[in-house]
Amino acid sequence: MAAAAAAVNFFLFFAVLPYFALATPSPYMSAATLFQDYQNMLTTFKIFIYDTPKSSFSFPEPPASLFYNSLLRGPFLTLDPAEAHLFFVPFSPGTSMRSLARLVRELRNNHPYWNRTLGADHFFVSPAGIDYSSDRNVLELKKNSVQISVFPVVSGYFVPHKDITLPAFNLSPLALSHAQGQENPMTNKSFLGYMKWDGKKEPALVNELKAHNDFLVEESEALDYMRSVQKSKFCLFVYSGDVAGMVEAMSVGCVPVLIVERPIQDLPFIDVLRWSDMALLVAARSGGDRIKAALSGVSEEKYMEMRELCVATSKHLVWNLEPQPMDAFHMVMYQLWLRRHVIRYARRDFAV
Numbered sequence: 334m335a336a337a338a339a340a341v342n343f344f345l346f347f348a349v350l351p352y353f354a355l356a357t358p359s360p361y362m363s364a365a366t367l368f369q370d371y372q373n374m375l376t377t378f379k380i381f382i383y384d385t386p387k388s389s390f391s392f393p394e395p396p397a398s399l400f401y402n403s404l405l406r407g408p409f410l411t412l413d414p415a416e417a418h419l420f421f422v423p424f425s426p427g428t429s430m431r432s433l434a435r436l437v438r439e440l441r442n443n444h445p446y447w448n449r450t451l452g453a454d455h456f457f458v459s460p461a462g463i464d465y466s467s468d469r470n471v472l473e474l475k476k477n478s479v480q481i482s483v484f485p486v487v488s489g490y491f492v493p494h495k496d497i498t499l500p501a502f503n504l505s506p507l508a509l510s511h512a513q514g515q516e517n518p519m520t521n522k523s524f525l526g527y528m529k530w531d532g533k534k535e536p537a538l539v540n541e542l543k544a545h546n547d548f549l550v551e552e553s554e555a556l557d558y559m560r561s562v563q564k565s566k567f568c569l570f571v572y573s574g575d576v577a578g579m580v581e582a583m584s585v586g587c588v589p590v591l592i593v594e595r596p597i598q599d600l601p602f603i604d605v606l607r608w609s610d611m612a613l614l615v616a617a618r619s620g621g622d623r624i625k626a627a628l629s630g631v632s633e634e635k636y637m638e639m640r641e642l643c644v645a646t647s648k649h650l651v652w653n654l655e656p657q658p659m660d661a662f663h664m665v666m667y668q669l670w671l672r673r674h675v676i677r678y679a680r681r682d683f684a685v
Contacts, residue, residue, distance in 0.1 A: 437470035462490030527565035541621025
């Protein structure tokens with residue numbers, strides 16, 4: 334069954350490859366490297382899952398749930414740990430630090446794999462991320478293992494060189510399927526910027542934006558989100574707030590603007606996609622006037638390039654119940670594939 338699924342994924346990848354490869358401008362750091370490595374991943378990547386949960390569990394966050402279930406049903410699993418590139422440590426999102434320490438201790442004492450790398454070839458799913466701990470076992474999990482969390486992640490809970498974030502859940506698959514409907518992308522752009530506001534984050538800034546006729550600010554209950562997005566050049570999201578809808582916005586060429594309090598390094602697939610060329614980061618303390626000036630200062634040529642990159646990138650940020658080639662699930666798997674090279678120590682080199 335797994336072999337058949339892998340063969341189907343391999344065939345579908347080559348069916349859609351021309352579309353992704355010919356995207357101009359390219360949204361990728363290195364398109365040639367991506368496509369070659371992705372092909373190798375589909376045919377060789379293997380993951381071993383520890384049988385750790387005492388009872389079945391689920392993730393309430395849709396991205397984490399979709400990734401977890403797709404992994405369990407997918408072709409990447411192996412029952413033979415000797416052929417595994419990485420090891421998955423499953424635990425429920427409500428697991429306490431004490432229980433997590435006990436879990437890692439059991440892996441250390443009952444299996445040889447953790448000690449070979451001190452957990453560096455292991456990964457886990459924690460939608461909110463985990464904090465540092467004085468316990469050796471949790472500390473090794475935090476510092477060495479790959480953490481998969483839902484974007485955005487609280488400061489301090491994300492380690493940039495190894496951790497991975499899941500894109501926000503796409504609210505409207507139907508809208509994404511018609512993402513390239515506009516013939517002239519500048520037609521009917523009534524607003525410089527659009528924000529769907531949760532009514533809580535950055536109220537002072539939001540009030541300043543409301544004072545400008547160039548911005549459309551709606552409450553979270555906006556009745557026709559996609560229509561508002563299509564009428565706007567830029568879509569504003571408070572980084573620490575609600576980023577749901579960012580994928581839909583990008584799919585119709587509304588360039589995302591993230592309002593941040595600090596530099597961020599947890600954008601989804603940041604080591605594969607050229608986020609700096611398709612999104613803007615603005616400081617919340619800048620105020621409405623400076624944000625308007627920054628957006629107005631983007632030349633038409635630059636805006637069109639950013640818009641095209643957004644549309645091309647949105648294909649990789651979409652979650653599907655049944656994973657499709659190069660969608661969000663497969664891009665997460667690709668990032669795990671990139672992290673498979675770790676130093677493994679001989680049994681005699683460590684103490685149990």
